[in-house]
Amino acid sequence: MSPILSQFAIQSPVGDPRPLKVGLINDSYVVPALQEGAPSYFLQKINHHVFTDVEALQRNIAVVTDHIREKLRAQGAADVDRRVLRLVPTRTGKLYCQDEAGDYWRMYLWIDGRSLETISAESARWTGEAFGQFQQMLSDLPAESLTESIPNFHNVGFRVQQLQEAVTADAAGRVAEQKSLIDTLLSRAEEMCLVQRLYQEGKLPKRINHCDTKVNNVLFDTDGSVLCIVDLDTVMPGFVVSDFGDFMRTAASTAPEDEPDLDNIHVRMDIFEAYASGYLKTATFLTPLEKKLLPFGCLMMSYMQAVRFLTDYLNGDTYYKIQYPQHNLVRTKAQVRLLEEQCKVLEQMEKIINRY
Ligand code: GN1
Numbered sequence: 001m002s003p004i005l006s007q008f009a010i011q012s013p014v015g016d017p018r019p020l021k022v023g024l025i026n027d028s029y030v031v032p033a034l035q036e037g038a039p040s041y042f043l044q045k046i047n048h049h050v051f052t053d054v055e056a057l058q059r060n061i062a063v064v065t066d067h068i069r070e071k072l073r074a075q076g077a078a079d080v081d082r083r084v085l086r087l088v089p090t091r092t093g094k095l096y097c098q099d100e101a102g103d104y105w106r107m108y109l110w111i112d113g114r115s116l117e118t119i120s121a122e123s124a125r126w127t128g129e130a131f132g133q134f135q136q137m138l139s140d141l142p143a144e145s146l147t148e149s150i151p152n153f154h155n156v157g158f159r160v161q162q163l164q165e166a167v168t169a170d171a172a173g174r175v176a177e178q179k180s181l182i183d184t185l186l187s188r189a190e191e192m193c194l195v196q197r198l199y200q201e202g203k204l205p206k207r208i209n210h211c212d213t214k215v216n217n218v219l220f221d222t223d224g225s226v227l228c229i230v231d232l233d234t235v236m237p238g239f240v241v242s243d244f245g246d247f248m249r250t251a252a253s254t255a256p257e258d259e260p261d262l263d264n265i266h267v268r269m270d271i272f273e274a275y276a277s278g279y280l281k282t283a284t285f286l287t288p289l290e291k292k293l294l295p296f297g298c299l300m301m302s303y304m305q306a307v308r309f310l311t312d313y314l315n316g317d318t319y320y321k322i323q324y325p326q327h328n329l330v331r332t333k334a335q336v337r338l339l340e341e342q343c344k345v346l347e348q349m350e351k352i353i354n355r356y
């Protein structure tokens, strides 16, 4: 990989990149410092089949990280380079480079934090505050300064349409055996498009969202506090309820998103309550309707993720990385079960939101 590394403006000697198992889209590596006290780096091969406009993608990330860095500085925050990602440019000042095969690479300073798959109520509260602050800090960034890195990314209606197209095409010959799962999901489509409808009626705003608030996109410090929010590929205008819901989908669940044993999947109400309390403390810009829809956002995100995983399964696993042949199907079923579990506690979730 040295032809790639040598393109970036690295100041001190580094060792060989080591692959990291994070994310289902890009390939990630840590590039360790060889000298004590020198920075290590986080190198990523960008999946340009998913992010087709890499130039715009990288510009978005630069805009967002610069904006947050400014805000942190203005607040007098300590340790700013551990609190927000910093892109490392190439030696010619570009925000990414290409290798001989035409693949795209980018680099960040490495932040020494821990990412978690499951969290405690206390760290969930801190994370809620952190995501509220994140949206708050970006709330004065004009929407036009960002390009939608993936158009219609969190548009449920669009995702349902992609599922319908996958059913029609039946590219992998898997439709017949999954008919009842497909029907289950399609039968709930209208109900799950509520947020999009409210937006079209002018009742819900779009705000700059993270759009991938999975629990493992938050880095924690050794004392358990939140250091930094990472994976900024999809920061774009969207509905705040979807960021809220995506966090709960991955954190307020007793099992991972690909849990094969469905009976292990339940909603963690302690995490829901803790995250909601933190988020509502800092996200002071929310309208009453946005607040009211937060619990629905959880259902919506589990639904949309189920639709996306099933679509990929029917298409023959062309989008998400998989570790075994049925992986996307297992993921789909886990998301459907989580949705059912969330429906059971919807009223309870609404009561909690009303309380804060
Ligand atoms: C993908 O690659 P990763 O883990 O950051 C996906 C998200 C999904 C997630 C499901 C660009 O995110 O939307 O929620 O997998 N990102 C993209 O685990 O599609």
Ligand code: MG
Pocket: 023, 025, 212, 231, 233, 234
């Ligand atoms: Mg991501």
